[in-house]
Amino acid sequence: xxxxxxxxxxxxxxxxxxxxQLRGELRRPDDxxxxxxxxxxDRFDDFAAYDAFSRAWLTEARRVMRKDATIWVxxxxxxxxxxxxxxxxxxxxxxxDVIWRKANPMPNFRGRRFTNAHExxxxxxxxxxxxxxxxxxxxxALNDDVQMRSDWFIPLCTGAERLRNEHGLKLHPTxxxxxxxxxxxxxxxxxxxxxxxxxxxxxxTGAVAKRLGRGxxxxxxxxxxxxxxxxxxxxxxxxxxxxxxxxxxxxxxPRPLGSSSARWRSRGTASGATRSRATxxxxxxxxxxxxxxxxxxxxxxx
Numbered sequence: 001x002x003x004x005x006x007x008x009x010x011x012x013x014x015x016x017x018x019x020x021q022l023r024g025e026l027r028r029p030d031d032x033x034x035x036x037x038x039x040x041x042d043r044f045d046d047f048a049a050y051d052a053f054s055r056a057w058l059t060e061a062r063r064v065m066r067k068d069a070t071i072w073v074x075x076x077x078x079x080x081x082x083x084x085x086x087x088x089x090x091x092x093x094x095x096x097d098v099i100w101r102k103a104n105p106m107p108n109f110r111g112r113r114f115t116n117a118h119e120x121x122x123x124x125x126x127x128x129x130x131x132x133x134x135x136x137x138x139x140x141a142l143n144d145d146v147q148m149r150s151d152w153f154i155p156l157c158t159g160a161e162r163l164r165n166e167h168g169l170k171l172h173p174t175x176x177x178x179x180x181x182x183x184x185x186x187x188x189x190x191x192x193x194x195x196x197x198x199x200x201x202x203x204x205t206g207a208v209a210k211r212l213g214r215g216x217x218x219x220x221x222x223x224x225x226x227x228x229x230x231x232x233x234x235x236x237x238x239x240x241x242x243x244x245x246x247x248x249x250x251x252x253x254p255r256p257l258g259s260s261s262a263r264w265r266s267r268g269t270a271s272g273a274t275r276s277r278a279t280x281x282x283x284x285x286x287x288x289x290x291x292x293x294x295x296x297x298x299x300x301x302x
Contacts, residue, residue: 001060010193012071065126092124103155181208203229
């Protein structure tokens, strides 16, 4: 990130190492080994070392963010609370914590804890006074025309979407589902915005950004991950400009005769004030890749 210019990106999605602190192999009841996260990049000497790493990359992330940019950081109970505290210390203004509820979580094989069925995403503005983007109507349209809640019910990445190596094993242990990134990017960026992923991995952010008409920058030090990500993104067909523009529009709904047909998209300030502006009613919201089961996604109407 040090090679990027100041104030050069509109949105960051970061999936940093979780510092899982795993010890030894994890086995299923049938004694088969669980294919978990045991890579060197997820190992730190202690919490102080992890905190120093987190503070360093978050400092750089804030530097390259434009004044009204936002950042999403995903993590689990191992790291997300430490990251949240560091973000607040650095001046980020937290807007939401969003819970990704997994439709198909890995069981707790030892039966000593609750099944870990969710991960947490922190969504934050660069500053308290940032006039951040939030495509409220697009999110509402994805959720059967009710407000999108902060708990998202989305399956793990499986099937054809999961990248695998020549041995048929998972290429990357923590590949995120495209449906998750689709919702993140659609909610907080516009066509033509630049999205940065400083832990690019298998390239999910880049694939979704390309499809939705966003520019992207991916940083990845593992050559195998980088190669697979580039090949994957090369296979993605971007939406047409017209279709990409529709993705940020409000879906047309029945209105009384004579009523205004202007559409509104919310644009808030990080301290909570809301500003709105009209947009053209040119079509329905984009519905590809990212609509997940509505269970838990919201029932309170505006």
